[in-house]
Amino acid sequence: MVSDRQRDLLLSIGVPLASFGGIALAFALASAGLIEEPGRFGWGCVVGSVLLAVLAFLKPRKDIVSLTTPLYALILFVVPSELEPNILMQLLFAASLTVLVYRLNRSFSKKRGDARTAVPKSD
Secondary structure: OOOHHHHHHHHHHHHHHHHHHHHHHHHHHHHOOOOOOHHHOOHHHHHHHHHHHHHHHHOOOOOHHHHOHHHHHHHHHOOOOOOOOOHHHHHHHHHHHHHHHHHHHHHOOOOOOOOOOOOOOOO
16 A cells, blocks of 8 residues: 555656656657647646646645646647647646646645644634
8 A cells, every 4th residue: 555655756756757758758759650740749748737636636735726737738738729739838837837746745735733834723
């Protein structure tokens, strides 16, 4: 059985791995001729955002920003719009997911009123 700490570590590593790995996979699929444009293959960022939302849901304190990242990933990479996804957008989204993982683990892992958090106990 996996402990909570190991689960959080695996999910924390999985977010940037899926996001940046999806970009590498897009280039591999484009070079193999399976897809035309690697910039339109944003599924790595979608998977990374879902992993981030799962991690945020499992934390003792909920982070609304991390919980809504799959919605933004779907809007940016899946729903057709005038703004076509590209590699730069994927890189920036993957980098922002990585920053959110760090923020989530640093600020939202402790329960309210813990000595290491700045959030006072509510009455």
